[in-house]
Amino acid sequence: MSSHDSVHRLYQQHHSWLNTWLRCRLGNAADAADLAQDTFVRLLQRREQLELNAPRAFLRTIARGLVIDHWRREELQRAYLEALAQLPEAEVPSAETRELLLELLERIACLLDGLRPKVRTAFLLAQCEGLSHKQIAEQMGISLRSVERYVADALYHCYLLRYEP
Amino acid sequence: MNPSPRVVKQAIHWMLRVRENGASPQLQAQCEQWRSASHEHELAWQRVHSLQQEMNLRAVPGAGVVALQTLENSQQRLHRRQAMKLLGGVVMLGSAAWVSKDIGLLDPWTSDFATATGERRSIRLPDGSLLDLNTHTAADLAFDSRQRLVRLKHGELMLTCAEHPLGPAGRPLLVQSRDALLEGFDGRFVVRQERDCTRVTVSQGKVAIHHPGPAGLQWVAAGEAFLVNAQGATPVAQQNMDPGAWADGLIVTRNMRLGDFIDEVARYRHGYLSCSDDIANLRLSGVFRLEDTDKLLHLLPQTLPVHVSYRTRWWVRLERQA
Numbered sequence: 001m002s003s004h005d006s007v008h009r010l011y012q013q014h015h016s017w018l019n020t021w022l023r024c025r026l027g028n029a030a031d032a033a034d035l036a037q038d039t040f041v042r043l044l045q046r047r048e049q050l051e052l053n054a055p056r057a058f059l060r061t062i063a064r065g066l067v068i069d070h071w072r073r074e075e076l077q078r079a080y081l082e083a084l085a086q087l088p089e090a091e092v093p094s095a096e097t098r099e100l101l102l103e104l105l106e107r108i109a110c111l112l113d114g115l116r117p118k119v120r121t122a123f124l125l126a127q128c129e130g131l132s133h134k135q136i137a138e139q140m141g142i143s144l145r146s147v148e149r150y151v152a153d154a155l156y157h158c159y160l161l162r163y164e165p
Numbered sequence: 166m167n168p169s170p171r172v173v174k175q176a177i178h179w180m181l182r183v184r185e186n187g188a189s190p191q192l193q194a195q196c197e198q199w200r201s202a203s204h205e206h207e208l209a210w211q212r213v214h215s216l217q218q219e220m221n222l223r224a225v226p227g228a229g230v231v232a233l234q235t236l237e238n239s240q241q242r243l244h245r246r247q248a249m250k251l252l253g254g255v256v257m258l259g260s261a262a263w264v265s266k267d268i269g270l271l272d273p274w275t276s277d278f279a280t281a282t283g284e285r286r287s288i289r290l291p292d293g294s295l296l297d298l299n300t301h302t303a304a305d306l307a308f309d310s311r312q313r314l315v316r317l318k319h320g321e322l323m324l325t326c327a328e329h330p331l332g333p334a335g336r337p338l339l340v341q342s343r344d345a346l347l348e349g350f351d352g353r354f355v356v357r358q359e360r361d362c363t364r365v366t367v368s369q370g371k372v373a374i375h376h377p378g379p380a381g382l383q384w385v386a387a388g389e390a391f392l393v394n395a396q397g398a399t400p401v402a403q404q405n406m407d408p409g410a411w412a413d414g415l416i417v418t419r420n421m422r423l424g425d426f427i428d429e430v431a432r433y434r435h436g437y438l439s440c441s442d443d444i445a446n447l448r449l450s451g452v453f454r455l456e457d458t459d460k461l462l463h464l465l466p467q468t469l470p471v472h473v474s475y476r477t478r479w480w481v482r483l484e485r486q487a
Binding site for chain 2: 068071072075076078079080082083084087093097100101104105107108109111112120121124125127128129130132133148151152155156158159162163164
């Protein structure tokens with residue numbers, strides 16, 4: 001049986017269940033339908049053998065990842081708008097720059113996923129504000145050595161996600 | 166072929182050194198030398214460099230502070246959402262800390278964890294369960310092939326069990342307090358070591374109290390709370406306070422005595438905090454943020470006839486408003 005056939009069968013048997021599962025998480029039928037669709041699209045793109053012994057657990061795993069991506073985007077947008085609201089009007093960037101930045105932030109947020117908060121903060125202070133390691137150490141109240149280790153750890157973490165997923 | 170982890174780390178090291186001391190020609194030359202030593206070095210360098218470029222927020226005009234705020238705030242809320250809605254708590258949020266994949270640093274699985282007064286911390290355990298430590302708490306782990314044991318030495322912890330109730334190898338998940346051994350199955354529960362007893366509150370799933378004395382085994386279901394001491398385990402009414410809200414950095418009260426509320430807030434502060442007897446029986450309901458307890462105290466006069474008096478920063482007393 002080709003992998004497309006098995007995806008098709010999964011779709012027939014579990015699509016409405018997955019839709020309901022997603023609706024419970026997202027509280028929104030339109031988003032749920034989109035993500036259910038995306039889940040099966042993901043499956044079609046996979047080259048390895050599908051794990052069909054526990055189809056629902058398998059679908060849930062993929063759908064979960066998509067839900068988190070969806071929420072990440074939402075939360076980024078919300079937090080971005082809040083941050084913009086605090087800027088003086090003259091400093092608010094153009095719509096185009098805003099889109100660009102949001103996209104970049106989303107890429108970065110994905111790469112930073114799973115980092116410890118201190119590691120993350122140290123890295124972001126270097127990356128966003130261009131602070132030196134010494135300034136970061138002072139601001140966070142930790143040693144210079146810790147800052148160096150955190151920033152290097154964060155980069156390595158991103159490297160692995162980017163090049164050796 | 167992918168560069169080895171060692172070479173990647175070296176490349177990162179060089180890149181950071183050059184970034185920190187960019188102007189030094191000597192350092193530049195040393196870095197060039199390292200890069201040209203092998204193809205592997207150069208490939209790792211190129212990748213780290215382009216990764217750095219891809220993540221370069223300073224290239225977008227006016228991005229700096231806004232980007233930092235956006236990333237930090239959205240991350241906190243994302244984890245709160247995940248914890249609450251999606252994974253039934255398998256992913257944590259403690260407003261102070263977020264630990265996950267790099268738990269691999271803890272090896273072997275025997276570690277000590279402690280928090281200072283006012284600090285909270287989340288630790289992802291090797292089985293995927295989540296351990297939250299509240300203010301002024303110490304615990305250690307003993308995970309081996311037979312059991313997954315968390316010893317609570319003092320303070321308060323919340324345990325959110327991973328999806329497999331017995332773990333991949335069928336090992337029980339245990340919390341040892343001074344008074345009893347608790348066994349968690351699914352769900353989430355809070356264990357608080359009080360002066361003369363242990364308080365167990367289950368918010369999801371169920372917990373078994375294994376009591377050393379004649380009381381033996383006692384089951385605690387979701388929504389129930391028990392006090393355990395040397396004599397045995399006694400069910401108690403739930404407090405007028407959400408038992409696990411601290412893990413989200415909050416105190417959530419429903420008609421709570423002000424005196425009890427102040428005792429609770431005092432756990433998160435250094436120094437002396439109290440209230441006079443004539444207001445201790447006032448009641449309050451609400452959601453209070455723990456991150457700044459001074460601010461929290463200053464909110465009280467808005468809803469209650471009280472006055473916050475500071476003798477020093479660390480000596481605070483609530484009194485009836487004149």
